[in-house]
Amino acid sequence: MSQYDAELSHGMHLVHDGPPQAPPVLLIHGSGASGAFWGPVVPALAERRHVLRIDLPGCGNSPPVPAYDVPLQAGRVAALLDDLGLRSVTVVGHSSGGYVATALAERRPDLVGAIALVSTGPGLDALLPEPMILRLLLAPPLGPLLWRRRTDAMLRRAIGATAAGPVDVPADMLDDLRGISYRSFRTVARGNTAYLAERGVPERLAALAVPVLVLFGAADPRWDPASAHRYEAVPDARLVLLPGVGHLPPLEAPGPTGELLLGLKARQAGHPSVGPET
Secondary structure: OOEEEEEEEOOEEEEEEOOOOOOEEEEEOOOOOOHHHHHHHHHHHHOOOEEEEEEOOOOOOOOOOOOOOHHHHHHHHHHHHHHHOOOOEEEEEEOOHHHHHHHHHHHOOOOEEEEEEEOOOOOHHHEOOOOHHHHHHHOOOHHHHHHOOOOHHHHHHHHHOOOOOOOOOOHHHHHHHHOOOHHHHHHHHHHHHHHHHHOOHHHHHHOOOOOEEEEEEOOOOOEOHHHHHHHHHOOOEEEEEEOOOOOOHHHHOHHHHHHHHHOOOOOOOOOOOOOOOO
């Protein structure tokens, strides 16, 4: 793996890994995370892909913005890819990052060659009750107070509550998490809810002519794992359930996650997708 550049583009911190001439893969993190979340899968991907990791606005090294609606987030990502001159990008989203990936394909299908949704809930009714630690951190009146007093131990506990077992949290991910404001997190959450309330993800994807990989942990405590089967209604979609894995496949099962992402072939402009990419 060779990390050769980092920059701020359209208000988003961007890191490149792997050969720049290789097929591009864009990794979009979920709510309250950052590009560092993908660290365990980057080495395998960067051997054969040009890997781009962004920090969405208000996360990691990206400054906050007034609005975080999902279509606005997708528009920012589209502008970034336009500046880079990239097309037919494999766009990977974890959890709510999958909504940004889907909205990007809706808004700019010319930019998206394939979509991988990792632990992305299909609709609001599939959301499971939040673990107690997350309820305390996120819900008023205690949420804003506890948020300012977060410790590394508290953050590790909150992240671990979404995994199926013990998980190693990258140190740079913790550093990034400490910088996210309560307002940004809550505003992002409201934008995600509005996007799902308008239309479910499988219904959105069914209207798009793009290859889709849906990767779910069979023991996900955030989204009902059975709800992943709703994606089977999407043409040209492949569903994979990872046994013994929770909401964080890139941290809990980086090897299988990386292999599955490498096997997803991006559709080139005007051409169908056929077979795995090598």
